Amino acid sequence: MKLIEALPIVLSCQNLSKSFRGRHKQETVVLADINLEIRKGSFVTILGQSGGGKSTLLKLLGGFLPPSSGNVLFNGQSLKNNTPDIGMIFQDHNLYPWMTVEQNVGFGFRIKGEKPGNYKHLVHEILDTVGLSHARKLYPHQLSGGMRQRVAIARSIVVKPTVLLLDEPFSALDVQLRRRLQEFLLALWSEMNTTMILVTHNVEEAILLGQKLVVVGSNPGRIVEEMTISDIQYRDRYHPDFLHVQRYLESVLEGNLKEQGDNYYEEVLAISRIQKINS
Structure with a gap:
């Protein structure tokens, strides 16, 4: 503590x-x-x-x-x-259904215009941290509710925000x-x-x-x-x-x-x- x-x-x-x-x-x-x-x-x-x-x-x-x-x-x-x-996670996971877990987690880097080669290792590291390495090629509809929320948390954490806000997740x-x-x-x-x-x-x-x-x-x-x-x-x-x-x-x-x-x-x-x- x-x-x-x-x-x-x-x-x-x-x-x-x-x-x-x-x-x-x-x-x-x-x-x-x-x-x-x-x-x-x-x-x-x-x-x-x-x-x-x-x-x-x-x-x-x-x-x-x-x-x-x-x-x-x-x-x-x-x-x-x-x-x-400052990142934020809402009650609804707000994952993109047409993207895999790996793509959802890396989306923050993608909209910044970064090349996958520059951030792919970070996505893999955070997926390992949240226990979802095995699911990185799956889509949101293939995940349980708890797994989807872990993906949402991983997506926010991977860009290393100073503060993470969580609204009744x-x-x-x-x-x-x-x-x-x-x-x-x-x-x-x-x-x-x-x-x-x-x-x-x-x-x-x-x-x-x-x-x-x-x-x-x-x-x-x-x-x-x-x-x-x-x-x-x-x-x-x-x-x-x-x-x-x-x-x-x-x-x-x-x-x-x-x-x-x-x-x-x-x-x-x-x-x-x-x-x-x-x-």
């Missing part, structure tokens, strides 16, 4: 807000006053209920959407547009496959120096994968909780400490934390040894 506090900041939000106008020019505030620091090489999970603005925040962090106010900084510079240094998968891919993603992150930011509405997933966990509330979306997760028991979904924190985060999401009592979070800290940020 990487020591998050010792890492330099790669992405940050400063008083970030996002609004959208509807058909009748009515403005809806989706995100408000987001202040967030993400350190290089860390794994951050953003947790929130459906429709709470998590995916919008992810797109703002990637430069896919402009902020209504505030700023996003990437390596200390204002992020105006998407950059190849496992939400459409069954429980067992989802758990296998969570373990795969965590192992991949441990081997690489890529900063990963994953959006989810699944509390268990957020704890399992997050080195830093951010909870976004709704109407409008605001950060209501931040914590770092460093101890090994939080990679075990059946550990009592894990279950205790899961219960706490579910209460935060439901907005009924006060019903647990004023000392509930202090109890979580004492039992789980999770460090709360900005307490």
Whole structure:
């Protein structure tokens, strides 16, 4: 586990807000006053209920959407547009059905105009890393759902982005496959120096994968909780400490934390040894 506090900041939000106008020019505030620091090489999970603005925040962090106010900084510079240094994986794998696995993974190099001889070895290396060397000549329809998502991850990772954004990439998968891919993603992150930011509405997933966990509330979306997760028991979904924190985060999401009592979070800290940020 990487020591998050010792890492330099790669992405940050400063008083970030996002609004959208509807058909009748009515403005809806989706995100408000987001202040967030993400350190290089860390794994951050953003947790929130459906429709709470998590995916919008992810797109703002990637430069896919402009902020209504505030700023996003990437390596200390204002992020105006998407950059190849920030990749993104969506819920749908978005693979090209007429291309083989190998061609899909190498597509990023192809659109840059690079010759296959210059990048083919990189494609083979990443396919070996994600365990799909045997499938490189297959087409997407010949793959399982989990294999297709691994291809999508390989396609994003092979170009060596500084940051990889993941928008609920496992939400459409069954429980067992989802758990296998969570373990795969965590192992991949441990081997690489890529900063990963994953959006989810699944509390268990957020704890399992997050080195830093951010909870976004709704109407409008605001950060209501931040914590770092460093101890090994939080990679075990059946550990009592894990279950205790899961219960706490579910209460935060439901907005009924006060019903647990004023000392509930202090109890979580004492039992789980999770460090709360900005307490």
